Amino acid sequence: MAAVSQSFKTELLGAIPSLRAFAVSLTQNADRADDLVQETLVKAWDKHESFQPGTNLKAWLFTILRNEFYSQMRKRGREVQDSDGIMTARLAVHPAQHGQLDLKDFRGALEQLPEDQREAIILIGASGFSYEEAAEICGCAVGTIKSRVSRARARLQEILKISGEDEFGPDAISAQVTGSNAA
Amino acid sequence: MKEMTKKQMADAASRHWNGDGNPLGANSEIARKLKQYYDELVSDHVPDRFAQLLSQLEQTEPAQKKD
Secondary structure, eight states, rough: OOHHHHHHHHHHHHHHHHHHHHHHHHHOOHHHHHHHHHHHHHHHHHTTTSSSSOOHHHHHHHHHHHHHHHHHHHTTTTTOOSSSSSHHOOOOOOSSSOOOOOOOHHHHHHSOOOHHHHHHHEEEESSSHHHHHHHHHSSSOOHHHHHHHHOOOOOOOOTTTTOGGGGOOHHHHHHTTTSSSOO | OOOSSHHHHHHHHHHOOOTSSSOOTTTOHHHHHHHHHHHHHHHHHHOOOOHHHHHHHHHTTTTOOOO
């Protein structure tokens, strides 16, 4: 087994803040997130030879972390899955006033999303991955990622009671996802 | 292209890639909150345990794969 190179180690170190952010987004729990990151680093170290130099290390690490997350979820029996909006129903967020949406409310809303939608909107809207990269990370089609992002966005707007976002100017997406006459 | 028609793809593309290249819409409150939420997480202080872990992994090389 070849030794792990210094540059690989340095890049691993550099990726930790992003990995932790993604892990918190997935688990919604800081302790579980850090355990997940630790597990990811150990796995990445063990299988460093399967990483193709020159390809996207961050995407490779996110893939490992995500796989680990879902395998842990399966072991735990998916105890926290919000299947039919049970949690959403009891989430009482007051309507956002002129877009002054509180970050705490936003976090609460994000938590109500099904995992597949949450990870999609995070990968695309926050982690800076392309649709192709996100599809690669999630092991699904690009179109699937697109529709998950779309549904995530619509769901967030619904939970947060953002309808038209008119005060920010014309927004074709809002019009689409709210399904009608936002303009 | 397996799951969507060409028209759906084009619609989806135009829906997501408006504004300044932000797939969620440049002016969207959700896009901005999402960034804010995530950036806060990324800038969180990284506990020492991770650097220590990597040093440990380095010291135990070559990996024996015992456990």
